[in-house]
Amino acid sequence: MDEITDEMRAAASYWEKTAWKQSPDLLIVGGGIVGASTALFYKEKYPDRDVLIVERGEIPEGASTRNAGFACIGSMSEHLADMEISGKETVLNRIERRWRGLQLLRNTLGDEAIGYEPVGGREIFTDEELYDTCRGRITELNKQLADRLGEKEIYSITEIGGLSAIKNRVEGALHSGKLMRSLHQKIAEKGVRVWWNKSIDSVKPGSVTLSDGEEIQADKIVLATNGFTSGLTDTTIKPARGYLFVSKPIENLPWCGTFHYNKGYIYFRNVGDCLMLGGARDLDKERETTSEFGVNKTIKNHLVEFANGVLNLPEDWEIEMEWSGIMGMTPDKEPIIKPVDENVWMAAGLSGMGIAIGMDVAKKVVEKL
Numbered sequence: 001m002d003e004i005t006d007e008m009r010a011a012a013s014y015w016e017k018t019a020w021k022q023s024p025d026l027l028i029v030g031g032g033i034v035g036a037s038t039a040l041f042y043k044e045k046y047p048d049r050d051v052l053i054v055e056r057g058e059i060p061e062g063a064s065t066r067n068a069g070f071a072c073i074g075s076m077s078e079h080l081a082d083m084e085i086s087g088k089e090t091v092l093n094r095i096e097r098r099w100r101g102l103q104l105l106r107n108t109l110g111d112e113a114i115g116y117e118p119v120g121g122r123e124i125f126t127d128e129e130l131y132d133t134c135r136g137r138i139t140e141l142n143k144q145l146a147d148r149l150g151e152k153e154i155y156s157i158t159e160i161g162g163l164s165a166i167k168n169r170v171e172g173a174l175h176s177g178k179l180m181r182s183l184h185q186k187i188a189e190k191g192v193r194v195w196w197n198k199s200i201d202s203v204k205p206g207s208v209t210l211s212d213g214e215e216i217q218a219d220k221i222v223l224a225t226n227g228f229t230s231g232l233t234d235t236t237i238k239p240a241r242g243y244l245f246v247s248k249p250i251e252n253l254p255w256c257g258t259f260h261y262n263k264g265y266i267y268f269r270n271v272g273d274c275l276m277l278g279g280a281r282d283l284d285k286e287r288e289t290t291s292e293f294g295v296n297k298t299i300k301n302h303l304v305e306f307a308n309g310v311l312n313l314p315e316d317w318e319i320e321m322e323w324s325g326i327m328g329m330t331p332d333k334e335p336i337i338k339p340v341d342e343n344v345w346m347a348a349g350l351s352g353m354g355i356a357i358g359m360d361v362a363k364k365v366v367e368k369l
């Protein structure tokens with residue numbers, strides 16, 4: 001009997017090479033919101049060109065399907081904290097980018113397809129000094145955003161659960177899983193190929209090498225890898241792990257809508273009769289600067305205490321499921337869209353705002369391509 005080698009077993013057929021494994025015009029590393037949107041906009045611009053996405057997970061892995069599903073532009077305390085670091089004009093531009101990005105997302109996929117609900121957002125306060133500071137800037141910020149967004153009186157004073165609060169009337173909630181399924185269905189209709197469960201070992205002009213040693217040739221390459229980008233090229237983007245849990249159903253849950261707390265570091269919403277709560281990364285930033293999935297017990301315990309002490313959940317509430325996602329943070333919270341080598345581009349560093357700015361980042365990198 002003839003000897004059959006591993007190389008022979010793995011050899012592709014003529015049909016596979018010519019229909020499945022041909023070199024694409026554009027190779028996108030990462031199948032999350034930026035990667036899939038890049039494929040969509042590129043195919044709309046160049047319908048006859050071949051596009052291949054290579055994704056490390058069996059579904060988009062990172063933050064696109066592991067977030068809280070907030071369609072938000074940010075809370076008052078987050079904006080004011082950012083202004084102290086980056087200045088007013090930078091932050092106003094950032095809010096405008098988030099707003100325009102959300103409109104692009106909703107118009108591209110449709111509200112029904114992404115499970116969008118215009119529930120509004122509310123930031124709650126236990127620190128009265130911080131609340132007074134934020135309340136005192138509402139009129140000013142509303143005027144500036146009305147000029148930029150065409151939306152009047154975005155922020156207003158309210159209260160909920162006995163706590164002082166500031167409402168953002170233009171925010172909403174969506175279903176991140178439906179969003180990504182809808183987006184991938186759309187690119188499939190355009191003829192985009194996706195290879196799942198394929199990790200990248202290295203990238204160079206004209207090709208990428210998979211972790212199994214296979215090399216893929218491509219005319220152009222886009223790294224849409226967000227929190228995992230530092231493993232492929234030199235970058236200032238750092239991974240940031242975010243923790244979330246969903247409770248078992250809670251009867252008469254009072255917290256319906258989307259909510260922020262502590263400069264946006266804690267966020268929560270209802271999912272039907274269940275509470276989804278996450279964040280608190282600021283408690284242990286050093287250990288949460290990681291691309292490894294997992295649960296930080298310090299953060300989990302803090303969120304449980306927050307649910308008990310601030311949200312006043314009933315004593316018998318329980319966690320139904322928990323998970324983590326990997327974001328990509330830049331020093332100034334601005335996304336990075338730039339060439340890193342000849343015909344190799346980076347579109348990453350969404351800094352926790354992937355839902356709001358992911359499609360906008362994708363559109364910009366396609367324009368540059």
